Amino acid sequence: MSSDVTPTSTPVKTTGLHVGDAEPGCRKVDPILIADGVKRTFGGLTAVDVAHVEVPRGAITALIGPNGAGKTTFFNLLTGFDKPDAGTWEFDGRSLAHVPAYRVARMGLIRTFQLTKAxxxxxxxxxxxxxxxxxxxxxxxxxxxxxxxxxxxxxxxxxxxxxxxxxxxxxxxxxxxxxLSGGQRKLLEMARALMSDPTLVMLDEPMAGVNPALTESLLDHILDLKSQGMTVLFVEHDMHMVRHIADWVIVMAEGKIVAEGPPQNVMQDPAVIDAYLGAHHDTDLGATDTGHVEALKELIDDEQ
Amino acid sequence: MIDWIAIFSNAAQELISPTTAAYALAALGLAIHFGYTGLLNFGQAGFMALGAYGYAISILSFGFPVWAAVLVGIGASIVFALILGIPTLRLRADYLAIVTIAAAEILRLIFTTNTFDAITGSASGLQGYKTGFAALNPIPDGTYGFGPFTYNAYDWWIRIVGWSLVTVLAVVTWLIMRSPWGRVIKGIREDEDAVRALGKNVYSYKMQSLILGGVYGTLAGMIFVLPRSVVPANYQTSLTFFVYAILLLGGAATILGPVIGSMIFWVLLSFFSGFVARAVEAGWLPFMSQVQAGQLRFILVGVAIMLIVIFRPQGIFGNKKELAFVK
Known part of the structure; x- marks a missing residue:
């Protein structure tokens, strides 16, 4: 993907966004979007169960997490494309509960889609x-x-x-x-979102399926949004990009917010490593099963 | 010998017949629904029936003047569109198709049933509602025209009103489709979630489109019954499919398509039926009876439409470029 992209310039990071410790659900100095107890279940599956989260104004926030963590569902809930079972959430001090998607957009919260909708x-x-x-x-x-x-x-x-x-x-x-090509459609969708002068732009995987050359220009456009005073919240899987442009990172796993913080710190967070690699990735599952351990040891010896 | 002059002159008459105008109007309404908004309305026959019955019943049962009867028909179709649209426009496109086809049939059966015979005339329908419209005719009595287009004052009056309505509504449709309203409508056809994400009230726009196209269908239903009587059997599902055939023939997202498509459809239909009937008479088709010949025209028109759809799927006026991107 874009790991070979050399950033043209190091973007200026916005710091000092939070109040107190950078822990899941921590308070922000100036939040633009606040969600409280937002829960969405599909049958027996709890897709989203967010206790509390605040998105800082005027910064680029990345929402990351493994596949199926509920990022896109959370996006849909915030923008009125889906209705949560419980919870309150507000944008710029105005409640968004029971507000249809088109009104959310008119309030200045514009989103794009994971599968481009040109x-x-x-x-x-x-x-x-x-x-x-x-x-x-x-x-x-x-x-x-x-x-x-x-x-x-x-x-x-x-x-x-x-x-x-x-x-x-x-x-x-x-x-x-x-x-247009896939990448150009992503650009068009982002450009179209700007036509309404939004205050918060929510980008659902803006880089998915975009070639490295175009990734760089998309990154610059996202940084440009911030310099124009807009707030950006985006979902992304590419950690390199997240580290490069995000001022704040929110990590979701199994529908919950498991970690928050500036990108450098959050990548070291054990909860994040657990979310991506599994909570037991460094425990020896065979520790109690001596028979298997013996067999494994023999196998390893054979290979050596 | 075959009387070619009669065949061609009968076919030529269909060019400006009120029935052609009525189908053109109904197809223009469907172009708004299907071609521009992407709404699969399979109940255009229902809207036409409301126009026909709304007009005739207002005059016969309530003694309304012409203008009030027209308004009653339009009002009925707006209510019908709301009833269809409120539950279905939030759902996927195919649900509207199922609901409209069923609702149009329900309407036709209500008009056919003996229960309301005193008002609807049940299966034999209604007549005697034309005096008010004829009284508005400014053309002095007599016969006018040339060649195959020679009609009396009333027949000219229907044609003038019918085609004026087609012209006015075609211009209105052209105007709204090139406006920002049309841009939203066409956006909804492509992807309604994307349009919603841009702050447009998609539900309201779809409802406006359903009502507008339905009103066109209602006016078509009124023009349709002026040269004939109101008979419920005319409003079967096949009427909707003929209108769809016209729309696809001319081009779904075009203005001239439905109008010219209707002319071609009716001229072809008349030509084939005239030709086949006379060919049977002249003994050219010895394996066929007169009754069979009457049905053959629909087969021939069907084949002609299939050929057009296969070799020119965008219709006559459609943009070839669009086809490259059809999903």
Whole structure:
């Protein structure tokens, strides 16, 4: 993957985000997103059971964890795409319970998807323009009268072209989004999210399936979001990338938050190693079974 | 000998017949549903039946003027769209298909049953609702036109109203589909979760689309019954499928497609039926009776549509480029 990417510059990390010890569920100086007792079960399986978590404002937070840890489900719960069985969660001081997904987006919490959702048979430019908020022409009755929305539409187009240029997609603006490569679609989805001037951008595996060259530019774009004052929360499996850009890391395993902290510290946390490698990875499971141990020793001797 | 002139002149008449206009309108409504929004509405016949019955019953049973009867039909189809949409639009697309096809059949059976004979006329249907519409006709009595297009004042009046409605609604559809509203609608067709994540109320947009396309179907139902009477057997599921055939023939996400598709469909249908009937008469098809000949036209039209869908799946006006990316 992107382990061979040499960062062009070392990003400036934001520090001093938390209050007290960096432990699971610790308080933040200025949280933008707070979840309390959020629980979601599918039949007998508890996918998400988060006691308390706060996402710091103005920083890049990574949500990591092994497959099946409940990261994407937690994303869906926070953005209104799924309903938890219990719990409260708020964004910018406003409760998000029972708020439908489209209203969550209007409040400034924009997400992307693990499986990219480019709108295939719309042009790249139309994809972008769809992202803008508060469009007059999106009302059915006003849409028949172009003079009511033409000016606003031109402004949105100018903004879309400017963002496309930043993401180096402007040459593709009239092509169907379906004709873009997987990596370009990831870029388009991120660019489209910016059209609504969000305060919190939630990226679900922004690097999955993206080639190393493009990874670097995506990393720069994510760092760019932070420099523009946005908060970023992203799910990622690539530890190199997490270490490189994240200011804060939240680790999930089996639906729970098991560790939190700055990237350097969290990678050393025994709970994180347990989550990824299993809690018994360094215990000798054969310790009580002398017969097997004997047999194993013989096998090892044979090989030597 | 075969009377080719009669066959061609009958076929040519279908170009501007009110039935063609009605099917064009219904197909335009389906283009909004299916072509632009991705809603699988298999109950367009139900919307057309509501237009026909809403109009005829308002006039016959309640003595409403024409404008009020039209409004009753439109109101009925809005209520119908809400009843269909509220439970199903939150679910996957195929549920709407099942519910609409069933609801349209329920409507037809309600109109057919003897229980409401006094109002609906049950299986024999309704007639005698045309005086109000004829009274609005500004054309003086007489016969006008040339060649195959020679009609009396009433027939011209239906054609003018029908095709004016088609023109106006085609322009309206064109306007809304190139507006930001149309952009949202087309986005929903591609991926509704993505559109939801961008802050659009997808449910409301789908409902607006269902209502709008349904109202087109209702107006189509009114034009459809002006040259004939209201008969429940006309609103079977096959009506919906003919409208779908027209839509696919012309191109699903196009404006001109449904209109030109309807013209081609009806001209072809008339040509085949005229040709086969006369060929049987002339003894060209000795293995066939007149009754069988009447059915053969649907087979021939079916084959023609299959050929078009196989060799030009985007329809006549569709964009070939889109096909490269169909999942």
């Amino acid at each position: 709108l295939g048979l719309l042009s790249v430019l139309d994809n972008m323009m769809l992202g803008a908020k508060g469009q007059t022409g999106e009302n059915l009755f006003r849409s028949v009268l172009p003079f009511l929305w033409r000016k606003q539409d031109d402004e949105i187009e100018a903004k879309a072209l400017e963002i496309l240029a930043r993401f180096k997609l402007e040459a593709k603006k009239d092509d169907y989004a379906a004709s």
